[in-house]
Amino acid sequence: MRDYGASERPLRGLEEFRESAFKGRMRWPEDRVTARGLVRGTLRWLRALRPFILLAILVSIYVGAGDPALIEPPSFLSADPEQVSETFTRCGLGRGHACVIDGDTFKLGERKVRIIGIDAPETHPSRCAEEARLGELATAKLQALLNQGSFEMVAPIYRSRDRYGRDLRVIRRKLAESGYESIASEMRESGLAHRYAGGFKIGWC
Numbered sequence: 001m002r003d004y005g006a007s008e009r010p011l012r013g014l015e016e017f018r019e020s021a022f023k024g025r026m027r028w029p030e031d032r033v034t035a036r037g038l039v040r041g042t043l044r045w046l047r048a049l050r051p052f053i054l055l056a057i058l059v060s061i062y063v064g065a066g067d068p069a070l071i072e073p074p075s076f077l078s079a080d081p082e083q084v085s086e087t088f089t090r091c092g093l094g095r096g097h098a099c100v101i102d103g104d105t106f107k108l109g110e111r112k113v114r115i116i117g118i119d120a121p122e123t124h125p126s127r128c129a130e131e132a133r134l135g136e137l138a139t140a141k142l143q144a145l146l147n148q149g150s151f152e153m154v155a156p157i158y159r160s161r162d163r164y165g166r167d168l169r170v171i172r173r174k175l176a177e178s179g180y181e182s183i184a185s186e187m188r189e190s191g192l193a194h195r196y197a198g199g200f201k202i203g204w205c
Contacts, residue, residue, distance in 0.1 A: 072117050072170045072184065073156040081152035082169075084108065088146045090139065103138025103193055105166065106146065113153065114166040117184040118193040121204045128205035135204075138192035145183050149173060152180075 046053075086098035091107055100106045103120025106113050123139060126132035153169040162168055171183035187193035194202045 072182070073154075073158075077157055078170070079155045079157050079160070081154045083150060084153055085150035086146075088143050090143065100139055100143040100146065102135060103142050103187060104196075106142065112164075112166040113169050113171075114162055114164075115184050115187075116156075116168050116170050117196055118187050119196040119201065120187065120193045127203070131204040134192060138187070141190055141192050142183070142187060145186055146171075151183070 086108070087096075088106060089096045089099045091099035091101045098106070098108055101112070102123045104115045104118050120138040120142070121131045121135035123132065123135035126135055151171055151173040153167075153171055155167070155169055160168055172180040173183070174180055184193070188195060
């Protein structure tokens with residue numbers, strides 16, 4: 001068997017490469033980078049990162065919405081719940097520690113709490129007689145719901161107060177079987193509160 005010298009080995013490799021090309025067996029070296037390979041690799045990474053990208057978009061929407069009273073925050077954007085067990089009266093001169101102001105706001109001591117996700121008829125002042133009537137019903141409805149038993153207040157972690165200094169909270173009550181009862185949903189279903197839409201108010205007159 002012939003022993004190729006050092007100078008002949010590159011020539012032998014070139015000849016073998018040409019032979020494989022002519023026989024239809026030419027292959028790119030494994031470590032060669034191509035545009036198609038880069039595109040495929042990028043697409044694989046994007047597919048793997050898709051859940052994290054969607055999560056980042058959701059967080060941006062919630063935080064950047066500008067008004068945290070619009071939507072109840074998901075659990076991963078919520079603070080630990082605060083337990084409340086009080087008997088609520090109607091707010092007024094000489095009333096108690098816990099009282100209801102209107103259909104979407106109540107007081108706990110010095111704190112005013114605005115319920116996230118609803119907008120009830122105005123009572124201070126009302127714009128018309130019909131809104132005053134509905135405002136009275138909404139206030140009584142919220143008082144009744146709060147007095148059904150202890151409940152939880154949950155704050156968004158990205159912003160817990162509105163521009164008026166009121167605490168923004170999700171108000172919910174744990175059900176015996178499983179899950180939670182949303183006070184905001186109960187108020188909307190009663191017809192005595194609209195879904196809160198920021199500066200776009202739906203009239204009651």
